[in-house]
Amino acid sequence: MSTDVVTADGRARVLADGNEIPLAGLGVWQVANDRECVDAVRWALELGYRHIDTAQAYGNEASVGQGLRESGVPREQVFITTKFFPGRKDPVAEARRSLQRLGVDYVDLYIIHWPQGGPTWAWPGMEQARERGYARSIGVSNFGASDLRQLLATATVPPVINQVQFSPYEYRKALLETCQEHEIALEAYSPLGTGRHLASDTVARIARRHGRTPAQVLLRWCVQRAIPVIPKSTHRERIAENAQLFDFRLSDEDLAELDALDRTGGTDRALERPWWR
Numbered sequence: 001m002s003t004d005v006v007t008a009d010g011r012a013r014v015l016a017d018g019n020e021i022p023l024a025g026l027g028v029w030q031v032a033n034d035r036e037c038v039d040a041v042r043w044a045l046e047l048g049y050r051h052i053d054t055a056q057a058y059g060n061e062a063s064v065g066q067g068l069r070e071s072g073v074p075r076e077q078v079f080i081t082t083k084f085f086p087g088r089k090d091p092v093a094e095a096r097r098s099l100q101r102l103g104v105d106y107v108d109l110y111i112i113h114w115p116q117g118g119p120t121w122a123w124p125g126m127e128q129a130r131e132r133g134y135a136r137s138i139g140v141s142n143f144g145a146s147d148l149r150q151l152l153a154t155a156t157v158p159p160v161i162n163q164v165q166f167s168p169y170e171y172r173k174a175l176l177e178t179c180q181e182h183e184i185a186l187e188a189y190s191p192l193g194t195g196r197h198l199a200s201d202t203v204a205r206i207a208r209r210h211g212r213t214p215a216q217v218l219l220r221w222c223v224q225r226a227i228p229v230i231p232k233s234t235h236r237e238r239i240a241e242n243a244q245l246f247d248f249r250l251s252d253e254d255l256a257e258l259d260a261l262d263r264t265g266g267t268d269r270a271l272e273r274p275w276w277r
């Protein structure tokens with residue numbers, strides 16, 4: 001674990017702007033904007049999660065806000081991410097709408113969901129959203145190395161996060177290195193391969209060796225590298241399981257076996273098939 005970027009308890013990462021993001025979070029992509037999402041968020045917070053990841057495009061920010069209030073956990077103890085939907089024009093106006101739906105005064109992290117229309121046009125609006133206090137930190141998602149370089153050439157405030165599809169099977173090594181070079185934290189979405197990677201023989205073998213579950217091995221592979229991770233589940237017992245990541249360690253051999261599962265060729269791209277082009 002890179003000790004310079006994690007907090008003393010090993011459970012959060014210090015971002016380049018000084019803010020801290022808990023390494024384990026709950027993702028709510030494809031969770032319906034109703035009881036399903038409210039309960040998942042409430043359970044996660046009751047179980048000790050302090051990091052929830054939503055997006056304007058998910059349509060469930062209102063339920064995330066309701067889950068937060070129902071949990072009774074003070075808002076300031078929870079790291080909340082939402083994402084600017086780049087089909088819209090104005091990141092500032094959309095941030096304001098997100099805050100209304102969430103029922104909070106600020107989000108901890110506001111990121112461009114994908115570089116539709118190019119990687120730079122929305123950034124001044126993201127900087128303004130931060131300036132106005134709507135977001136503590138700003139960043140991007142689904143940006144490849146070339147997108148990041150273009151953005152960094154024009155940004156006044158650099159992005160502190162790039163959230164991408166990342167797992168042993170999508171081990172985008174060159175993209176990770178580009179992020180590290182520019183003090184951008186890579187954050188992993190779909191860390192379980194939306195469930196597909198849980199059937200892997202290699203992952204199952206390593207899990208057995210440690211008396212752990214396949215999900216915990218896939219998530220530990222990220223957090224041990226100080227990569228924040230946001231598995232999605234709507235089942236209370238799985239939400240609990242996915243946060244038990246800090247009481248075991250993968251060996252160098254385990255990590256090497258998992259690294260070898262990569263199917264991207266160590267790419268610096270964020271996605272093999274961008275959906276917005």
Ligand code: A2P
Binds near residue numbers: 027189198232234235
């Ligand atoms: P469910 O929501 O029904 O629990 P990812 O985070 O990579 O997108 O993966 C999410 C998928 O993996 C969902 O289908 C989720 O199902 C499933 N999942 C999440 N956590 C676990 C777990 N600990 N064990 C088995 N399946 C899980």
